[in-house]
Amino acid sequence: MIRLYDTSRRALVDFTPVREGHVGIYLCGPTVQAQPHIGHLRSALVYDLWRRWFIYRGYDVTFIRNITDIDDKVLDRAGQEPWWALAYRIQLQFADAYDRINIIPPSYEPHTSGTVPQIVELIGRLLRAGNAYVADDESGDVYFDVTSWPTYGELSGQRPESLAPSPDLETRGKRDPRDFALWKGKKPSEPNSASWATPWGRGRPGWHIQCSAMASHYLGDRFDIHGGGLDLRFPHHENELAQSRAAGHPFASYWLHNGLVVIGGQKMSRSLTNSTEAEDLFAVWRPSALRYYLASAHYRSPLDYHEDSLAEADAALERIEAFLRRSSSLADHDDTTDSARLPAAFETVMDNDLNVPQALAVIHDFVRQGNTAMDQDDSTAALSARRYIVAMLEVLGIPTEQSTSRQQPSSEDRERGLRIERMLHDRSIARQIGDFAASDRIRDELSAAGVRVEDSPTGSRWSIT
Template sequence: MTLRLYDTKAQALRDFVPLREGHVGMYVCGPTPQSSPHIGHLRSALNYDVMRRWLSYRGYEVTFVRNVTDIDDKILEAVTGEQWWALAYRVELEFSAGYRALGILPPTYEPRATASIMQMQELIARLIERGHAYPATDASGDVYFDTSSWPAYGELTRQSREHMEAAPDADPRGKRDPRDFALWKGRKPEEPESASWESPWGAGRPGWHIECSAMSRRYLGPEFDIHGGGLDLRFPHHENELAQSTAAGDGFARYWVHNGLVNIGGQKMSKSLGNSVYAAELLELASPLAIRYLLGAAHYRSTLDYGPGALAEAEAAVDRIRTFLARVERRLAGTRFAGEGAPVVPEPFAEAMDDDLGVPQALAVLHDTVRAGNHALDGEQLHEAAAAHGQVVAMVGVLGIDPRDPHWATAEQGPAAAALDALVTRLIDDRQAARLAKDYQAADRIRAELAAAGITIEDSSSGTHWSLSS
């Protein structure tokens, strides 16, 4: 089956055909580090991490670029008591820590906007030369994209220019049209000198949209395969990126992919409602592995509704996978079946992932395989158990949720899981003491109580091991 992706611009599923055979160039809009990352930021980064992993599994060499917008109106407005660049760097480190905690692979390149000012100015000059941009008439030093000069403007979000709202990103007095957007912003007296660069149009800084156009071109070339980002970036950010890059003569992105947003208890997450869940808070509530499972479990284009019970369900799901892998590896150790199962995903899993990254369906295949593997172990069907083991290892690798990965070793258990482990271990010790005392009635009672609570215990030469019943 050919990989298909939903292209926002085409508003349809399209077969994925890369620009260069065997290679994928992928650009994802990264953070504007003006405040701490929240659950929506983590979810977006995780979705594209899974996409990247699946492309790699399918044999593509992926060049993955995720930028940092480290100069922007929002950063300058958020500064209180420190330099703007210090705020941006401090918050950028918070984003990096959140990504790292969830096992999100580092990008091939992670450029900061401030390192590509020259490329932005070159792109602006080309737009002026081609008649698609103009310096403001009010001596402000601003430069605007002339939306009326580009008939295709609005093609990404299928809007007509006549029905668009005015661009709010600069003083409207210097514009020819309210919908024209800023490519370069002249420095204002109240802004720090360190937040401006010399240019042919006067000292200033780049507009938000030109930053991504210039950085994607610098690191991936004038045309590349996939441009990703949150659904909220379609307009005006991605619409404006598309217009200015194609007006400058670049092919730009061949596929536009957008991930859905996050609701909290059925409500849209927003600062005004005071219901934002920040990354640092989330990482205190459960193991990073369970958080990764939760944020990746819904289809990437859907709205993820985060609620109180979601993390507990994710912990239980992860534990079922962990328990099966530990159980099968113990049983197969020292037998001719150890290492027999090839780490290849089953065909239904591949079909789900090739169908616009159908992770919910892929997870269903994963858990079906875990159940089948446990059934095979119960029946001492070791060949079938080994095959299931290989498939599970391949699937959790693609999804980035392999519990055996050393990355999770330092924080694989959240508070609830740790408490459960302590309680069950104590009961297992009591059972063992009863057996040594030949009080088999007490030992059987403890085993029955654990079974009634959904916990299975296994006695082996290496000791007694417990797991949640599948």
């Protein structure tokens, strides 16, 4: 039984899926205004680990991570550049950063600009239900009426009477300062390409309504898990929950929130000018060590960033790799084809709210056991430890390819690898929707190109034959 901490219940609870054998996860993705920083990487990694663990436990997972490509910040930063060109360029930077730390691509990655019809329909439903109103100042703005929803604040514990005014950049035509924007009427200074026609005028979606529409469209009116950073709990997730429930959608059964990356106890944020860009980290640290570091604190805890912590993570990963190199000759003569089952101690801590720090401790216990076995020429025990270690690293998504070499792949190898990963992603989608003809075709194409594909409970792996 997997247990997780549900923010809405404020308790550790047993996970029961909406549909047996399946898990639907929605993660608030990036607003593609500027290049990714370490906080973005941590959030993506947390839910990648959740996804991998559900897969290991036998679930089919549909994982949605959205792209907010039209937003006040995107328009402000675009300047003379088309907003969509900036958004796409930044999106590619996020995709590259995710790929480097071995984040599995989402099942679907919807964009705000591509979900406008669903957003408009959802706003229309709220207007008809009396939970939203069109501003009477001819601005074309539409707002959610916070006082119309009695349970507003149930996720975060906030109460409407104690709320400060909503932090919308504009307050045109609001009936109550706590109301939040569902639709923003077009301003004269904004390009026509950043607006869409609706019954209440041209404009673009507010922030909160985007995720409500995308989550329901791709996962259904009721789904399992909604995730995001702790800073999104209020007002973003609170507003999502209120407007979705007001529209008649049960929405997420569980809410997960990851802790933030901090420096000296202060939240890391681009607005506070203390963020560390992902590209700067990749220039110094190998991706596997960065992934190890990002997973080294419990996902609900803050992750304190400093150079020494990354050096410690790199050294810890090197100790694991040193044993794998030391025992590599044993693996050359290992005729076992079955994947090693994970140790019970590892499964127990991972089932308990994804306790990855304790899972890493289990790995290091096996490293010590394996080294002792090697010292005593006990090849059977050493090989057994090695199998467990490799299996645990695979589930955590920490690449084992670097266990024999710290050399980084060439740009040609990386490009080839990305092409193969895209094909594997397409094959995974085909298998999820039952298009086995397409799945077999992609596998045959890879085989003809000299790529061997091996399917396992944690996903598909490939190697060059």
